[in-house]
Amino acid sequence: MKSNNLKAWLYLLPAILFLGVFMVYPLIDVLIYSVEEGYNSASQTSYGTGLYNYSYVLHDPYFLQAIKNTFIIVIITVPLSTGLALLISLGLNSIKKLKELFQTIFFLPYVTNTLAVGLVFMIMFKKTPYTDGLINMILALFGKGPVDFIDGPYWAKMFVMCFYTVWVVLPFKILILTSALASVDEVYYKAAKIDGTPRLRIFTRITLPMISPMIFYLVITGFIGAFKAYSDEVAIFGTNLNAAGMNTIVGYVYDMLYGDSGGYPSYASAAALILFAIVFTITCINLLISRKQPV
Amino acid sequence: MQDYDKISKQARTGAVIRKTVTYTLLTLWGLIVLFPFYWMILTSFKSYGSYNSEYVPKMYTTSPTWQNYNDAFTQVTLGKYFANTLVFTIVTTALMLFVIVFAAFAFSRLEFRGKNIVFTLFLSLMMIPNELVIITNFVTITDLGLRNTFTGLILPSVTSVFYIYLLKENFEQIPNELYKAAKVDGTSDLKYLFKVMIPICQPTVVTIIILKVIECWNSYVWPRLITDDANYFLVSNGIQEIRENGFGRENIPAMMAAVVAISVPLIVLFLIFHKKIMAGVSRGGTKG
Numbered sequence: 364m365k366s367n368n369l370k371a372w373l374y375l376l377p378a379i380l381f382l383g384v385f386m387v388y389p390l391i392d393v394l395i396y397s398v399e400e401g402y403n404s405a406s407q408t409s410y411g412t413g414l415y416n417y418s419y420v421l422h423d424p425y426f427l428q429a430i431k432n433t434f435i436i437v438i439i440t441v442p443l444s445t446g447l448a449l450l451i452s453l454g455l456n457s458i459k460k461l462k463e464l465f466q467t468i469f470f471l472p473y474v475t476n477t478l479a480v481g482l483v484f485m486i487m488f489k490k491t492p493y494t495d496g497l498i499n500m501i502l503a504l505f506g507k508g509p510v511d512f513i514d515g516p517y518w519a520k521m522f523v524m525c526f527y528t529v530w531v532v533l534p535f536k537i538l539i540l541t542s543a544l545a546s547v548d549e550v551y552y553k554a555a556k557i558d559g560t561p562r563l564r565i566f567t568r569i570t571l572p573m574i575s576p577m578i579f580y581l582v583i584t585g586f587i588g589a590f591k592a593y594s595d596e597v598a599i600f601g602t603n604l605n606a607a608g609m610n611t612i613v614g615y616v617y618d619m620l621y622g623d624s625g626g627y628p629s630y631a632s633a634a635a636l637i638l639f640a641i642v643f644t645i646t647c648i649n650l651l652i653s654r655k656q657p658v
Numbered sequence: 659m660q661d662y663d664k665i666s667k668q669a670r671t672g673a674v675i676r677k678t679v680t681y682t683l684l685t686l687w688g689l690i691v692l693f694p695f696y697w698m699i700l701t702s703f704k705s706y707g708s709y710n711s712e713y714v715p716k717m718y719t720t721s722p723t724w725q726n727y728n729d730a731f732t733q734v735t736l737g738k739y740f741a742n743t744l745v746f747t748i749v750t751t752a753l754m755l756f757v758i759v760f761a762a763f764a765f766s767r768l769e770f771r772g773k774n775i776v777f778t779l780f781l782s783l784m785m786i787p788n789e790l791v792i793i794t795n796f797v798t799i800t801d802l803g804l805r806n807t808f809t810g811l812i813l814p815s816v817t818s819v820f821y822i823y824l825l826k827e828n829f830e831q832i833p834n835e836l837y838k839a840a841k842v843d844g845t846s847d848l849k850y851l852f853k854v855m856i857p858i859c860q861p862t863v864v865t866i867i868i869l870k871v872i873e874c875w876n877s878y879v880w881p882r883l884i885t886d887d888a889n890y891f892l893v894s895n896g897i898q899e900i901r902e903n904g905f906g907r908e909n910i911p912a913m914m915a916a917v918v919a920i921s922v923p924l925i926v927l928f929l930i931f932h933k934k935i936m937a938g939v940s941r942g943g944t945k946g
Binding site for chain 1: 817818878902
């Protein structure tokens with residue numbers, strides 16, 4: 364038994380070592396950073412502890428802008444992408460021919476590099492002196508004037524951002540919902556058919572309750588993912604998100620840490636912990652709501 | 659009887675309409691998904707001159723050219739970014755497999771004191787978002803002088819609690835009798851692990867490898883923090899670098915050639931393994 368003990372720990376050693384250094388220690392450290400006031404990364408000294416970092420971050424206009432952007436992205440993309448995914452999955456589930464082809468195509472964005480495809484989106488939407496861009500060409504067909512989606516008005520930029528976010532997150536949601544729909548027992552549908560139940564009623568009384576756990580799962584992970592939005596923003600608007608007015612909370616954390624405005628791990632830590640608190644609260648609320656649903 | 663005919667006819671037209679609408683909507687979304695790919699391939703074959711002379715972009719090109727691909731690999735160090743990403747992906751995945759296979763084996767087959775507590779602690783680490791720990795990791799790697807090295811790039815991403823969990827669950831499905839029989843035959847734990855358990859759980863191992871490769875190929879945030887020397891850029895950072903100061907004046911066709919080159923490996927991988935990848939992702943992949 365004793366030798367077995369030793370052997371087991373030996374097998375676990377690499378995992379424990381890596382997790383300890385790169386997950387457990389940082390977790391404690393980030394809390395310490397966030398309360399060290401005036402921390403200087405060069406001399407590694409600080410002149411006190413307190414909540415000043417939090418107060419600084421919460422009063423920073425860039426952070427407030429980042430919070431606003433992040434919340435808008437979350438509020439628009441999470442319901443929209445979940446609803447759209449549900450619609451597409453219902454469609455996929457009702458057909459036989461070409462189903463696999465459609466499934467494969469719809470999944471494609473998942474395996475692509477966000478930065479690379481974001482650049483394509485940027486070019487399709489961008490208006491330059493040489494060209495109005497593809498999207499503006501399509502808008503012109505409907506008699507709408509050219510809009511600068513990349514450097515123009517706030518809501519034009521936000522539209523591109525949300526569009527791209529939905530495009531990126533849909534594959535995963537469609538995949539999950541399609542397999543959830545496929546696993547609903549045929550017997551229920553047959554019974555409903557015999558009773559002559561209308562389609563809408565079948566949907567609200569059978570389909571929806573049967574797949575609701577998966578929908579809640581997607582909503583929860585969707586919220587978490589959307590709150591951490593960052594790479595997609597960089598892909599469209601470039602690394603200087605503050606200049607574009609499109610920064611997100613995670614983007615703010617990284618800007619504080621590194622780059623031209625960087626060198627402030629304390630502010631970055633405070634911002635990251637605020638983000639964690641927000642995500643944690645929202646997740647708890649989501650879980651509470653999903654518990655209340657009769658299954 | 660006439661009523662019956664009427665109703666059944668109505669039902670049939672209803673079904674046809676429903677089907678048409680469904681296929682139209684699915685095709686529409688399919689086009690939205692595919693269009694950016696079409697656009698990047700198309701643009702990458704347009705010559706610099708013809709692209710810039712099109713005030714209204716054309717949906718086709720009459721004179722395709724390979725020049726942009728040539729530019730992408732000669733004017734910027736795209737080849738270098740590829741090589742870096744390849745090294746990063748292979749080493750990270752290999753190291754991670756080493757770490758998680760042993761951990762999963764310990765949790766699934768060995769009895770030791772504190773096993774449950776350690777496993778619970780491992781699981782609770784799954785809730786920790788990357789954004790929270792990346793700050794200290796950045797400082798740690800910087801203090802160790804490992805910025806702009808492969809070691810610094812690779813080390814923080816060689817463990818994944820989730821994959822340990824996935825593999826452990828799979829290992830546990832192998833009947834214990836097999837293990838005991840092997841023990842009676844005098845097979846060592848290591849031999850049993852590599853000759854019996856891993857071959858049996860090969861599908862899960864392959865899934866994990868594929869998911870990790872996708873993750874590595876697309877990783878952006880950590881490499882961006884830890885490298886500012888273009889010699890160590892991965893493809894994601896490379897594309898950002900190309901966008902911000904590559905190719906002199908905005909040479910969009912060449913940029914698109916670089917984008918196509920970066921996207922192709924994963925898309926080919928996906929087309930070959932699409933069933934495996936989709937099954938793997940639905941079992942446990944959330945992006946990021």
